Amino acid sequence: MTNPKRALILGDGAAGTILSNKLRLLTNKEELEIVVIGNSRQHYFKPDGIQIPFSLKPYRKSVKNPAFLFNSGINYIRDEVIRIDIAQRFVTVKSGKSYDYDYLIIATGNRFTPEDVPGYEGEAKHFYDLQPTLALKEDLARFNGGDIVVGQSSIPIQCPPAPYEFTFLLDQYLRERGIRDKTNIHYIYPLNRVFTMSTVAKFIDELFEEKGIMTHTLFNVDNIDSKNKRVNSIEGESVNYDMLILVPPHRGQKVITESGLADELGYVDVDRHRLTYAGNDDVFVIGDATNLPVSKAGAAAHFQSGYLSHHIASDIGGAAYEEQYNGECACTTVTGKDNAITLFFSYDRPPRSNFHSKSDFLLKWTSADTYFSGMVRGIM
C-alpha cells in the first residue's frame, strides 16, 4: 500500500476551511492527507459587519473558533507561514518546521493596510473587522447629525457590495432615530458609477437618488485631513465629514510577496480557468489571495473550492478532470432594511438586477447560519 498524498492548504479563512472540508468529503485518509496551516484567532463571518453596527444582529452569532470548523480527518496546525518555496516544494512556518506537499493550495487571503492612506489611522472608522465594527456601533449611537462620508479607500476590497449595503442600512437607521433630515450621507466611489458592475450600479444609483444619498464618483482617496475633517481625492476633490466610514485599503499577505509569488500588492497571478500558479499543475491559489477578476468574497471562495476539490479528488483517483472554473458566483446584497438582491454572475455573464425583494433579504438574514452549518462544512 502506498503512502497517502498530501494536500497542504495555507490559510484557515473561508477559502481554506471550505476547501479542506470539501476535499475530506471527496477523498479518504488512505489516499490523501489534508494539512491546513493557519493562525486566525477567530473565524468571523464578515458579511454581518453591515448589520452589527445597527443592532440588527448580535455579534456572537457571527464568530466561531476556527479549530471547531474542520471536519474529522483534517490535520489543522496553528502556525504562521513565513516562506513558500515552489521550486523546492516546501513551506516553512514560524515555529521552524517545514512541510512538503503533493498539492499546495494557497488560500492566505488578504490584509488591511490603513497605513497606505495618510491620515487614516485614528480618524477613519470601518466595519470590516469585528472590533472596529463594534466600535462603530458605539460611535453611531452617539451621532446626532451632520455629514457622514461612506466609501472605500481603494480597489480591490473584500465583499465589493458592502459599502453600498452599509449605506442603505445607515439611511434606514438614521430615519428610525429621527435624525436623517439632520444628516447628509455622502457616498464616495473610485469609478465613474456607484459600483463596479454597471448593471448593478444603475439599480443602486436609482435607489440612492430616491433616498437622498449624495454620490461622489471617480473619487480615489488620496489622504485624510483630520484637522479640517476633510477627505481628499487624487482627482483633486474634497468632501467634508463629521464622521468618516472608510473601508481600509487591502493588500495580499506579506509572505506571498516575500516568497516572490506576487508584486508589492501581494495578489497572485492565477490561471483563470484552472486556478493554478505559473504553469504548476500541483500549486493552486483560491480566495482573496488571487488576482482573479471576481469578487474577493467568501461566496467566490465557495465556488472556487467546489471546483478545486473535485479537480484534486479526480486527480488522485487517476481520472482527468476536464471541467474549468468559469468565475461563477452568487451573492445576496442588502438594498435596505427589508430588501435585498441576489446576484448571479460569471466571467462572461454580468449580473442582472431587475428587482429586490424581502425573500432575498431573508436569504441574507440567515446567511451566517447557512454558512456555519452547511457551507463551511463542505456539504453545500
Next chain:
Amino acid sequence: MAEETKPTKIIDARGSYCPGPLMELIKNYKQAKTGDVISLYSSDSGTKTDAPAWIKKSGNELIGVYDRDGYFEIVLKKTRQ
C-alpha cells in the same frame, strides 16, 4: 502617436477586467512625475470610456484613445503637479 508623446511608461493590462486596467493606470499615475506620458493597453471595452473619464476628472491630458489589434491603447500625460 507623435514622437514627442512617446510614453514614459507602458502598462499592459490586457486580459484584466474592469476595474483592473483603470486601477493599474491610477497606481502608475501616483508614482509618475509631472510631464510623464503613460500608455495603457486594455482588452476590456469598459476601459475605453472609464479611463478617459478619469483622466478628464483628474485634470490631466488625454492624448488619445486608439483601437489596436484586439485591444485599446489610452494615452495620458500627467499635467497636474
